Amino acid sequence: MNWQAIEWGAMxxxxxxxxxxxxxxxxxLFLRKTVSRRPLGFLALLGVAGAFSALVLQLHEPSIxxxxxxxxxxxFSKTFKMLLLIGTFLVLCLAYDAKLGREENVRGEFxxxxxxxxxxxxxxxxxxxxxTLFIGLELLSVSSYIMxxxxxxxxxxxxxxxxxxxxxxxxxxxxxxxxxxxFGLSGETNLYSMAKALQETALPDQSYMLVFxxxxxxxxxxxKIASVxxxxxxxxxxxxxxxxxxxxxxxxxxxxxxxxxxxxxVLVFMMSKGVNSDSLLQQVQPYIIWLSGITMxxxxxxxxxxxxxxxxxxxxxxxxxxxxxxxxxVFTPALFETMWFYLFAYVLMNIGAFAVIQEVTTRNNxxxxxxxxxxxxxxxxxxxxxTIFLLSLAGIPATVGFIGKFGILIALLGYGGLHYVLAGxxxxxxxxxxxxxxxxxxxxxFRTGEVKEKRRSQKGLLIVTIVCAAxxxxxxxxxxxxxxxxxxxxxISTFLQL
Amino acid sequence: xxxxxxYQNNYLVVVIFLLLGIxxxxxxxxxxxxxxxxxxxxxxxxxxxxxIEPFHQSWIQFxxxxxxxxxxxxxxxxxxxxxxxxxVAYDKLGMFALIEMTVFIVxxxxxxxxxxxxxxxxxx
Numbered sequence: 001m002n003w004q005a006i007e008w009g010a011m012x013x014x015x016x017x018x019x020x021x022x023x024x025x026x027x028x029l030f031l032r033k034t035v036s037r038r039p040l041g042f043l044a045l046l047g048v049a050g051a052f053s054a055l056v057l058q059l060h061e062p063s064i065x066x067x068x069x070x071x072x073x074x075x076f077s078k079t080f081k082m083l084l085l086i087g088t089f090l091v092l093c094l095a096y097d098a099k100l101g102r103e104e105n106v107r108g109e110f111x112x113x114x115x116x117x118x119x120x121x122x123x124x125x126x127x128x129x130x131x132t133l134f135i136g137l138e139l140l141s142v143s144s145y146i147m148x149x150x151x152x153x154x155x156x157x158x159x160x161x162x163x164x165x166x167x168x169x170x171x172x173x174x175x176x177x178x179x180x181x182x183f184g185l186s187g188e189t190n191l192y193s194m195a196k197a198l199q200e201t202a203l204p205d206q207s208y209m210l211v212f213x214x215x216x217x218x219x220x221x222x223x224k225i226a227s228v229x230x231x232x233x234x235x236x237x238x239x240x241x242x243x244x245x246x247x248x249x250x251x252x253x254x255x256x257x258x259x260x261x262x263x264x265x266v267l268v269f270m271m272s273k274g275v276n277s278d279s280l281l282q283q284v285q286p287y288i289i290w291l292s293g294i295t296m297x298x299x300x301x302x303x304x305x306x307x308x309x310x311x312x313x314x315x316x317x318x319x320x321x322x323x324x325x326x327x328x329x330v331f332t333p334a335l336f337e338t339m340w341f342y343l344f345a346y347v348l349m350n351i352g353a354f355a356v357i358q359e360v361t362t363r364n365n366x367x368x369x370x371x372x373x374x375x376x377x378x379x380x381x382x383x384x385x386x387t388i389f390l391l392s393l394a395g396i397p398a399t400v401g402f403i404g405k406f407g408i409l410i411a412l413l414g415y416g417g418l419h420y421v422l423a424g425x426x427x428x429x430x431x432x433x434x435x436x437x438x439x440x441x442x443x444x445x446f447r448t449g450e451v452k453e454k455r456r457s458q459k460g461l462l463i464v465t466i467v468c469a470a471x472x473x474x475x476x477x478x479x480x481x482x483x484x485x486x487x488x489x490x491x492i493s494t495f496l497q498l
Numbered sequence: 499x500x501x502x503x504x505y506q507n508n509y510l511v512v513v514i515f516l517l518l519g520i521x522x523x524x525x526x527x528x529x530x531x532x533x534x535x536x537x538x539x540x541x542x543x544x545x546x547x548x549x550i551e552p553f554h555q556s557w558i559q560f561x562x563x564x565x566x567x568x569x570x571x572x573x574x575x576x577x578x579x580x581x582x583x584x585x586v587a588y589d590k591l592g593m594f595a596l597i598e599m600t601v602f603i604v605x606x607x608x609x610x611x612x613x614x615x616x617x618x619x620x621x622x
Contacts, residue, residue, distance in 0.1 A: 029612060
């Protein structure tokens, strides 16, 4: 192999993020202790922005493969990397504002851990090999474990990190076990070669093992997206971690999990035969449907009884994972579009909501729902932004969340059969979600709270709320801009074969 | 069908090893119990400290520094594991592998730098 023969330009976004994180590590290690680490946040933002522009430059180039088809830069990876980069940029803005108090000395580490996690997530989006997929997953997970426990002196944060590591380790082991079955059956690690090998072998005994492998891998990956059966870590970890970390876990990490799920399961299992002659992915649809339905219901019902905002949003994000899984259960080419758009909507509305949560909870030094009391009078703009995000999360028309949910519902209804039941559950879960989302709006506008001291204006908060609120409304009214972009970039044929 | 049998037979080996692993200590301990004489005395119940009489409680604070050294050791250990085969086949691999190895070592050097700046190398 030749050094020059590889098109390094294709990996430019990842290389930029990686380079920035290494630079940040060096700066953080060798700057004097007394020097504030805040400016490093600008550098991190610059790195992400640079990677984003490198990605935009790539958009019109044809898809290519690197390293013996291990690494693909195709429409799928480009469009999903876009979401990851936007999400991380907004999270970094929040991290810039974060009040660390006693732990101010970890600020530098905080910034570069977000970047290394981003590199892992971007690798997952681009890799077409089980090994690189897994390494990307682990890079993301290990960075997240540390981020969850960054507040060393805070008992809750330490508990969160510990729970996250233990349950994450179990989930990883389960995923790997399932992957080992797939490797045993196909003898390949490359997803495309695996698909080919599994398609050719049509032994009846093997197909049972294949279904088993599917179940196991899916269960393990449920951890990353926080869906049933691996959802119980989410409330504790979300509550204990700092708000920017919570936002990262619930948005970027979840998006990366869905990227893994789409790439891995669609490629490997679409062509392989299940217990009878149908495609395996068609046959396990009832399983995905029930998991998605249960996830929505569990998330929405338990969220009704939460009094802590961060726990409330943890359950809300479980329910949202259920909605996105519902889109995955519809196995048509429209799957990519509905999932991408919903994740896009989710990035905007959820990070926006977390920005307001960060501001309100720091102001009150309390994460209870009551800290939102009287926000409408005190900071009308902040309350307005939060209202937009909540309406979007609930799926009210003229917001981007509505378009996303509408797309999923239409896809479900177009399929028929058991999907009608899932559509019913989706509507029921949405109705339930009105109760807890609107409860927050009631707190903001109809309760009077004591007047609290305002913090000086926060730059990160300002950027995030304005960008997210504007985008939530704009893409809610003219969603075609985003959908058009997706159609232009993504084509199912390049996803399946270059 | 044959392939499946071969695949499942592999797991049979795993099961045999598992059973052996469980049975061996159980068997050894039971045999020891049956064969040894049983004459308890008070001195026999004291903690064994290389022949020295124990002089205080065993619940004490001790330094976990060794654990950090073990972690650091892993950095260098992995480094040698990869460097050795590369050095052996250096002539065949050429320039590309040299650059790759440099990248690899630089990455590991970051780990060492981190440990140094975080005062892991200092013995207190």
